[in-house]
Amino acid sequence: MKIAIVGATGLVGQNIINLCQQFFSSDVEYTFFASSKSAGKKLKINQSELTVKELNKENIESYNIALFSAGGERSKEFANIFIENGSFVVDNSSAFRMNESVPLVVYGVNQNIITKDTKLISNPNCTTMGLVMALKPLHDQYNLKAITPVAYQAVSGSGSNGILSLQREIEMGDNLKPDYTEGYYTNPIARNVIPLAGNLLDNGYSDEEMKFCNESRKILDIDDLIVEPSNARVGVVTGHGTFCSAVFENTIDIKEAINVLNSFEGVEYWDKSLPTPLDAEGRNEVLVSRLRKGLSSNKIINFWVVSDNLLKGAALNAVQIAKHISEL
Template sequence: MSDTKNVAILGATGAVGTQMLTCLAERDFPVGELRLLASARSAGKRIEWNGREVTVQEARPEAFEGMDIVLGAAGDEQAKELLPEAVRRGATVVDNSHAFRLDPEVPLVVPEINAEDVAWNKGLIANPNCATIIGLVPTWPLHKLGGVTRMVVSTYQAASGAGVSGMNELESEIEALGTGRPCPEPKAFADQLASNLIPQIGGEKFEGYTSEEMKMQNEGRKIMHLPELRVNCTCVRVPVMRSHSESITLEFERPVPLEDARAALADAPGVKLVDDLDAEAARDRFPMPLYTSDQDLIWVGRVRRDISNPDVGRGITFWCCGDQIRKGAATNAVQIAELLLK
């Protein structure tokens, strides 16, 4: 890992792009030239990174010349337009958008689960949806115990899932409520998020399920190589600034003793088991988004048998939380890039 790599970030000034910069520095990624690409209105902006000053450039096809690795943190349309150009110019791309995730020619990777899939990339690797990553990292060690056949998931997704605009909107609403002023007209979300829950993320996709809800099944099948995996998912936007939470019930082919499930989670890479209802402090009893923000582990707790399953030994329920911007997006992308170094 001593050789440096020329790295570009597409969408470098957004929430995920900014976090990618932080992760590259924190993980001591061997960056040679760093190229920050964004819209024309951001071009010329100067950003300090790891002891050097980098000027943001407008995202154009020719901006990828000479780059070894490109991290994509832009929207679907810009990703579709520009990232194939980066591949044509010799770069390997790790893209955070939805544009290529279900393309059979593109690996969809969570390093703790299917790192080996990086080997068959053709220049483009997809980073999964944030809720998918957060839910599957703790699901994987339990799958290895009993063989997951079905997931019932409810996600409680922070404002950060809508980017900087979503976080700013929630912040302004909280400020307005605190001063007695009416909340500004919502733009990032369907309705006021402060003091509220919004039980729809994404548009209708399949039999009343939204595009966000179907990602857990469709991406989960590809990542875990389980083409018959069945998932029932409900996604809810909650008034939390960052860090998504999920309630997950798993059904297995084989019985999974509760003690074995807890031991597997405690030993799993990328997971922190926080599961002690007798602990004095609430933060030591179970995961909460307040404490899981700005770090890279998926915290897991409330691990218990699914008492609704006719074969109680074949069902496990748990609660997990993880930072949507970090492990749910930027950190996972940088971890994939690290696999390319090997």
């Protein structure tokens, strides 16, 4: 089998390389792509060193699967070329997520919609993915009607530049003032919480917030799901956390809901300690805690969910999908 990793030098790409070593046998042939800046760089996989190729039309051969994490523009330009050359493409960008003919897949939730003919598959937004993992088993049990998610997004969700900015600002110590504008974000991110993640749209919501709305409806297949999202960016390196208030059609039993969550593969309910982004970092599981019955209704539950945005939010889900495709 041949696998191409597009964006191999990036944060997500590096995690994809690590996970491919765990998920696939060592006889898989890999090709790494990145920008011209990284062409010629050597990256290790399964004890061998591979030379990174520049992503351009001339370099694209035939692969079984291509895993894309090089930004939406590259996906739009190159995904079809890989498909025309016989490859499945699993894309981490938002380029095709809301395209009706493209399945938006969270492995563990809806991978069964992938068929041999589904050549292009979109990986959902990292914050949505963690939340949907917790919502799916609860929806199956109680029938989900509405959610109010409030997300705390880590800087690695913005790629390497987000991390570099946080590191630089931490080094500035007390010299970092609220009017600092040299960083990656609209406001300083070290020692801070910015009450906006992503770019503001005309409707006053950010694109990250609208991903919560559109993508959770598509993944859970609930067209009329009410979603009232708010997303903040926090000075955390990795691990997106979300407080969510969820309304269901049926009455909720908290003990049963915890059992339902714990029985769902890929989700862990923590009742003895509080899972934070640091706990989630490096873990494949989505961690849930603080499940409480609503104060106003026994059809509402409030909870906290946190997951590694680079793993279940991106690379892990992509590699799980790739493994699934390889077994179709």
